Amino acid sequence: MTPRAKTPRNSGQRGGHVLRRMRASTVYLLLSIGALVSIAPYLMTLNAAFKPQSTLLSTQAWTPAVPATWSNFTALWSQYDMSGFIVHTAVVAGTITLGQLVFTTFAAYAFARLDFPGREPLFWGFIAMMMVPQIVTLIPLFLIMSHLNLIDTYRALILPYVFGTPYGIFLVRQYFQTIPADLEAAARIDGAGTWTILRRIMIPLSKPILATLATITFVNTWNSLLWPLMATSSERDEVVTVGIAALQGQFASELHILLPAAAVALLPLVAIFLLFQRHIVRSIALTGLK
Template sequence: MRSTSRVLRTAAIYVVLLAGAVITLAPFLLSAMTAFKTPQQFAQQPALAAPDPWTVENIVTLFAGPAGFGRALGVTVLMAAFILVFQIVFSIMAAYAFARVDFPGREALFWVYLATLMVPAVVLVVPLYLMMVQLGLRDTFWGLVLPFSFGSPYAIFLLREYFRGIPQDLVDAARLDGASTLDILVEVVVPLSRPIIATLVLITAVSQWNSFLWPLVITSGDTWRVTTVATASLQSQYNGNWTVVMTATTLAIVPLVVLFLVFPKHLVRSITISGFR
């Protein structure tokens, strides 16, 4: 009886997991299938039916038409790469200062800075927008990236806790060998912190690639439009042509799928640490 109940419990767990997987993957499968259908096929065939015949007409329309989706992809790559590099660099430097450098008010300043995590991001949109307007950076690349380039409270918190776990003896030994603070950070701390840095790289890359609200607010034309905003505008631009919209959606998630396939362990670790909040 005990073995039977265990088998039934295991079977029930797998059924629930399978149902969850189907519910999660169905929208992505629907998007990918629709991307290779004509509008007529989309209207006449079942939603999850394979395209018959397959067509790349939607991709041609998306890149050759007035949507400017190719430029939006390029802007998104440039924005995400810029913010990723600068946010990780500044977060590492700030986290090391909070973890290993003694200066007056260090703990108080850290907790005050960390308290900004409690402020909803949407509350900061209007002040940031007014600042960018005053600086003349509205609808520019710098206005798009600067507010998120100088570190992240969440990243600094994680890195600080990880840096504090590095044995002090290693830092002291490097200092006795004549290493400066920057040398210790670059040659000792960073190499020992590769797992957490790789995790933060993935978290930052995914969050910036999916960024929508700030690019929508700070940009107004096609020049610095990102993929999320471009995809949203397609719904009105193509007047309900869902095959083109689904093509844009599918292309927008391809880089994230590639990240998952190339770095599955780090991505799972990032989900465990962050919960993708």
């Protein structure tokens, strides 16, 4: 009797494992390509900012800056008040971010946990405001600030956004709803009030989403152009986006001035993201935020 040939018992499992590894490798390859395409413009901007003026136009954008030079940044600071624009933007963005964290947390907790008449219609009214384009509100907002004599001041840049946005309230409210209500009920049994629960339970458990909100708010405020362009007219209150726009009109053909300015405006945003990236990833994993 001829013995039957034995096949490996785990051949099917090994084949499935190899297939899964191939799929994972393909996904990582596609993600790497997408990431490279996304960050390539920023990397080329940083690279070109260090190129000498003589080689800036004679080489490709991705050609390494060899030798690298700081003369472009020196020329930028000597010919233009970039430090003032950076300080103005940091003050405005920092104040708006802090205000949104405070007031958005209060509003989100009220919508998520407190029971009061008209809560749902009011919340959905806030959500409906997310669908209104910013350009629609610019003229009414300008007229209001002009009537209050706030044009060309820090207050005109800060007041419209410091008390929170519909998106921020929605984001934090959805996160608050993922926190078990039993924690709050147990705290109330122990005699804790609303403020104590918010301060000692809700906020500590919500650090990831608050870090995400802070990052989004700071980046959006830093990159804002239309409203600062309308609300300010002097260099005393101009932010970095308005300053670079004016710089582009003044030095349109001098890329050795424009590229360092763009790099200087970009670096604080990269630092903010690197500082809070762990919290952002955690909030995405916990809330399913896309």
